[in-house]
Amino acid sequence: MKITGVSAFTVDVPLTPLEEELGIGPYVTNHGQVDSMERVLVRVDTDEGLSGWGEMRVFLSPAATESVIEDGIAPLVEGQSPFEIERLRRQLFIEYTNVELFFSAVETACWDIVGKSTGKPIYELLGGWTAPEPTNARYRDADDTALVGDRTVEVAFCLGILPPEESRVKAREALEAGFSVLKTKAGRNWKEDIARIEAMHDEVDGQLEFRLDPNQGWTLDQAVRVGATLEDTGIYLQYMEQPIRTNAHRSLATLRRRLRQPIAPNEDTYIPNNLRSLIEAGAMDVGVLDLTPAGGIAGLRQQAAIAEDAGVPFTHHCAFDLGIRTAAILHAVTGIPGFTLPPDSTYYAWEDDVIESPFEVDEGTLSVPTGPGLGVNIDMATVEEYRI
Known part of the structure; x- marks a missing residue:
């Protein structure tokens, strides 16, 4: 089997408004806000009639992203076997840039093809089910019978920056929908970040765990004050995600020593070789990994092995993922230990x-597809409806 073509399609899909239950749009961060999100869908075709799909976010512009994939990546992989995923990934070396992030959607599509060819879901190709059972007691009844499917993954609810009282409403919605973890953005005003967490913690009476993500938005002293203030009120986060800028590993290690709040680098892990540097510097309690900058599922597996060997727990990042990348993430976090x-x-x-x-969120969980490859089929009519 050989790859015969690579095509990219950019879609712009709206978010559910905040006024609706579990709605989050506009989603406000330290760097801006979004009411919809552009996503690039990538299809890889083969000479045996099988096609696979991948997905990534837009970089710079839809046209620029599509051009890199179709004019840059495609000629490098066409004529080669989609089964040789590691070799394809390792041959993509371009000085001065991390081209792997553009290859990631192509790589995911290759996994999809391999799974369809062998009749196996990707998580089985990766080695089989390794995901922990959901921790929320609501997932099981009194006699320990599962309330949701056996092949489910618990996910964290994500929320943009809102005033404390509006955040209260969303925290209540998340709890009542069965979520046990809520991640909120931060970084525009560190005092308001504290007030928002305190309000949500009070609203749910401590029944949710919280992740606080300023996207590098705090200075070291501000991060210390946020973490220490929350400690003083008895609120211990699941983790503080990338609280200060990247490539400041000694400062991150200093922050970790000064606080009892777990520190979780995210954007830092996107930079090649940074994961090992963070571990060696003692700068992380948790890793927040992402298959796109890692170069795909195989690259993510390599990062996961480094973190697991170091005894560092880790989770996977969200980038407003539609069904294709959501499926890839679900397979990855269940098939990679x-x-x-x-x-x-x-x-x-x-x-x-x-x-x-489409997936359905049930008691804060998503079911992992069990069909071949990614286990999802693409609705091209919907793609054309939202296509840019």
Whole structure:
């Protein structure tokens, strides 16, 4: 089997408004806000009629991203076997840039093809089910019978920056929908970040765990004050995600020594070889990994092995993933050992999806597809409806 073509399609899908239950749009971060999200869908075709799909976010512009994939990556992989995933990934070396992040969607599509060819879901190709059972007691009844499917993954609810009182409402919604972890953005005003967590913690009477993500938005002293203030009020986060800028590993290690709040680098892990440097510097309690900058599922597996060998727990990041990348993440966190914390997700907040049978969030969990490959089929009519 050989790859005969690579095509990219950019879609712009709206988010459910905040006024609706579990709605999160506009989603406000330290760097801006979004009411919809552009996603690039990638199809890899073969000479045996099988096609696979991948997905990534837009970089710079839809046209620029599509051009890198179709004009840059495609000629390098066409004529080669989609089964040789590691070799394809390792041959993509371009000086001065991390081209792997553009290859990731192609790589995911290759996994999809291999799974379809062998009749196996990707998580089985990776070695089989390794995901922990959901921790929320609501997932089982009194006699320990599962309330949701056996092949489910608990996910964390994600929320943008809102005033404390509006955040209270969303925390209550998340709890009542069965989520046990809520991640909120931060970084525009560190005092308001504290007030928001305190309000949500009070609203749910401590029944949710919280992740606080300023996207590098705090200075070291501000991060210390946020973490220490929350400690003084008895609130211990599941982790503080990338509290200060990247490549400041000694400062991150200093922060970790000064606080009892777990420190979780995210953007730092996108930079090649940074994961090992963070571990050696003692700068992380948790890793927040992402298959796209890692170069795909195989690259993510390599990162996971490094973190697991170091005894560092890790989870997976969310980038407003539609059904294709959501499926890839679900397969990855169940087939790659070491993912012990719920991955982030905004899937519940899409107005629509490009797959024929969209996922349903049930008691804060998503079911892992069991069909061949990614286990999802693409609805091309919907792709054309939202295509840019």
